[in-house]
Amino acid sequence: MTSPLWPAPVASAPVDAVVALPGSKSVTNRALVLAALADGPGYVRRPLVSRDSALMTAGLRAMGVGIEETPEGDLHVVPAQLRGPAHVDVGNAGTVMRFLPPVAALAEGEVRFEGDPRAYERPLDGVILGLRDLGADIDDQGTGRLPMTVRGKGGLRGGIVEIDASSSSQFVSALLLSGPRFAEGVEVRHVGTSVPSMPHIEMTVAMLRAAGAEVDDSEPDVWRVAPGPLAARDMVVEPDLSNAAPFMAAALVVGGTVTIRDWPRETTQPGDWLRDLFTRMGGSCEFTDEGLAFTGTGTVHGIDADLHDVGELTPVIAAVAALADSPSSLSGIAHLRLHETDRLAALAKEINALGGDVSDTADGLEIRPRPLHGGEFQTYDDHRIATAAAVIGLVVPGVQVENIATTGKTLPDFPGLWAGLLGSARPAS
Numbered sequence: 006m007t008s009p010l011w012p013a014p015v016a017s018a019p020v021d022a023v024v025a026l027p028g029s030k031s032v033t034n035r036a037l038v039l040a041a042l043a044d045g046p047g048y049v050r051r052p053l054v055s056r057d058s059a060l061m062t063a064g065l066r067a068m069g070v071g072i073e074e075t076p077e078g079d080l081h082v083v084p085a086q087l088r089g090p091a092h093v094d095v096g097n098a099g100t101v102m103r104f105l106p107p108v109a110a111l112a113e114g115e116v117r118f119e120g121d122p123r124a125y126e127r128p129l130d131g132v133i134l135g136l137r138d139l140g141a142d143i144d145d146q147g148t149g150r151l152p153m154t155v156r157g158k159g160g161l162r163g164g165i166v167e168i169d170a171s172s173s174s175q176f177v178s179a180l181l182l183s184g185p186r187f188a189e190g191v192e193v194r195h196v197g198t199s200v201p202s203m204p205h206i207e208m209t210v211a212m213l214r215a216a217g218a219e220v221d222d223s224e225p226d227v228w229r230v231a232p233g234p235l236a237a238r239d240m241v242v243e244p245d246l247s248n249a250a251p252f253m254a255a256a257l258v259v260g261g262t263v264t265i266r267d268w269p270r271e272t273t274q275p276g277d278w279l280r281d282l283f284t285r286m287g288g289s290c291e292f293t294d295e296g297l298a299f300t301g302t303g304t305v306h307g308i309d310a311d312l313h314d315v316g317e318l319t320p321v322i323a324a325v326a327a328l329a330d331s332p333s334s335l336s337g338i339a340h341l342r343l344h345e346t347d348r349l350a351a352l353a354k355e356i357n358a359l360g361g362d363v364s365d366t367a368d369g370l371e372i373r374p375r376p377l378h379g380g381e382f383q384t385y386d387d388h389r390i391a392t393a394a395a396v397i398g399l400v401v402p403g404v405q406v407e408n409i410a411t412t413g414k415t416l417p418d419f420p421g422l423w424a425g426l427l428g429s430a431r432p433a434s
């Protein structure tokens with residue numbers, strides 16, 4: 006089945022807009038897990054409402070957790086005895102497929118995990134092998150992947166476990182998030198080449214501590230979580246800074262100023278790196294009372310950057326780099342081949358289809374800017390490939406984005422937000 010094409014709007018004037026972004030996927034889905042495992046009812050305030058968060062909510066509800074939306078749009082989470090039989094659809098959400106199996110191991114009864122075809126290709130071995138070592142009974146037919154069944158025993162021993170988290174930081178986050186509820190807590194020791202997306206593990210540690218858990222992360226590649234209760238709380242979700250990328254990129258490639266409302270002054274979100282990365286590419290930013298004001302001139306410089314810690318920013322950075330006045334080299338991101346799609350291959354193929362000159366290397370992208378032309382841009386069910394295409398379309402007429410609706414994985418109504426960004430463009434002087 007072919008998906009409809011979305012004609013990417015071309016910017017006719019510099020942008021001048023204030024953007025209120027929905028909540029962070031990573032914070033929302035961690036907050037939901039921590040609230041579900043807490044010692045009483047709590048709230049997740051200003052949550053993201055998107056495909057990935059809906060899948061997390063549905064998965065927790067299937068295991069018995071009460072989650073109700075309040076009239077203000079917050080989520081009231083009422084923990085319960087976790088139970089099977091239950092069915093969890095993980096979609097293509099890394100956070101759901103990795104964070105919920107440890108929760109299922111705490112349930113009484115069988116929990117079946119299924120998802121999109123791509124979820125069956127994405128790595129899960131660190132979670133499966135790790136949980137088994139900690140005492141869980143998992144039937145994965147020997148594949149180390151989904152689909153699988155966790156035969157929950159109402160609790161888990163826990164203890165010390167060695168895993169290789171070089172393919173995804175989410176393996177570590179998954180075992181830590183449920184760790185306080187394991188009888189012996191958990192000590193996760195990473196063995197292997199370096200763990201990507203370290204800020205996301207720092208986010209896990211920070212959110213566990215905020216919920217009262219005792220976490221020791223003083224030794225590199227080792228994390229210890231003591232057994233104990235998680236406090237029932239109000240958790241307020243920050244705006245999704247990774248999803249700020251296309252909006253800030255608009256100011257870079259078109260010129261003008263975009264203010265991202267409520268940008269936190271301190272955060273573990275990897276999107277905070279955009280301030281530095283996009284400044285190096287030609288923009289400038291300042292904190293204002295409203296948020297972060299980011300200004301570009303329309304002239305973009307290439308960048309040499311190791312994105313190992315912030316891989317999810319790659320697609321939009323690659324799109325901007327394809328429009329730059331000098332080449333770029335993006336490295337440290339081999340693990341992106343195992344994301345929603347093989348992002349390195351997809352970006353090279355689609356940018357080249359518009360006349361670009363991009364090669365995917367063993368661990369990144371080499372981008373040599375060339376004049377681009379319009380054409381179809383395939384998105385491979387990948388929200389960030391779709392927003393990257395929209396950025397190119399701002400300055401390259403005739404870009405048609407296939408399945409723009411895939412942005413709904415983490416960013417509801419992206420086309421509406423994008424139209425708002427351009428609608429408020431000030432007239433050219």
Ligand SMILES: O=C(O)C1=C[C@@H](OP(=O)(O)O)[C@@H](O)[C@H](O)C1
Nearest residue numbers: 031173174175178201202205317
């Ligand atoms: O824990 C999280 O919320 C995430 C961790 C990262 O995963 P990887 O470590 O698999 O890259 C990131 O890319 C993903 O978008 C979200």
Ligand SMILES: C=C(OP(=O)(O)O)C(=O)O
Nearest residue numbers: 097098099100317344345
């Ligand atoms: C890699 C990503 O998602 P997931 O949580 O599915 O891993 C992403 O959002 O860029």
